[in-house]
Amino acid sequence: MAEFKVGAPKARAILEAIAQDDEAEPARPLHAVPEPATETESKPDDIVPDPNQVTLRESRQDDTNSQVTDVADPGTGAKVRPVKLWPVLLLAMPAFVAVWSGWVGLGRLTGFGPIQVLPGIWDDLTINSAITLPIGVEAYSAFALRVWLSGSPHTDRARRFAKWSALGSLGLGMVGQVAYHLMSAASVTQAPWPVTTLVSCLPVVVLGSGAALAHLVRDNTDMEVKN
Structure with a gap:
């Protein structure tokens, strides 16, 4: 999907074709054939996100939110420091x-x-x-x-x-x-x-x-x- 810029159905079809070719005849070099992207292939829903990237992004957002909560005033956004006694x-x-x-x-x-x-x-x-x-x-x-x-x-x-x-x-x-x-x-x-x-x-x-x-x-x- 990332290499050929195609959606999930196309990627699965390519994998099935490669598997059938491997069974029928010796492997031969493949090359990418660009195809015009259709509206169905460019939909975000067809792209399966990488779980590792999603987890990393969420953890970064959580860290950023926690840092803002600890040092910033939610009303003004200014840093809050405790008063020394x-x-x-x-x-x-x-x-x-x-x-x-x-x-x-x-x-x-x-x-x-x-x-x-x-x-x-x-x-x-x-x-x-x-x-x-x-x-x-x-x-x-x-x-x-x-x-x-x-x-x-x-x-x-x-x-x-x-x-x-x-x-x-x-x-x-x-x-x-x-x-x-x-x-x-x-x-x-x-x-x-x-x-x-x-x-x-x-x-x-x-x-x-x-x-x-x-x-x-x-x-x-x-x-x-x-x-």
Whole structure:
């Protein structure tokens, strides 16, 4: 078929003729006789594909598709590279030290300090209540930012509450840091009563905001499960 450019019926006929000639008389040299190609002989359906070539072609296509899927974004076609996390950790470590020291120092100036966690039960178990400020305020900020900026299917009400509460908690954190450093630079040993009042209310505000946001997120999850 490839040598004489003929279809499958012609090729079979030639093979049968060669076999009959081999039986009838000694083999003689053959030569190709070109014939005008007809519409029936030029049809693609008459040509039997080579299985090896088909398999090789399909494997190449599969390899190409797999490579595109691994490195290309199906929406834009651009290469997708995972975001490295070590820069975030590098930025977070000094920020954590500065924020922690600022909140703990402000807590000491506003009356926070060592307390007995289980008085009358375990008197030796004490904890410095000043650490509740950085843990509560900054942890809630991260939680609210997650709800606000994540791609999870939250309701508009939950996203709106998370947005404004996250911005508010970050703003309170900045105000607290400024207040502590100003008082520390002025060698103040006891914070004024407005600062003490505001800082004393922070744990309650953080608890209420966290509980409200958790309920908003949970209500949305329950509605999706019921639907």
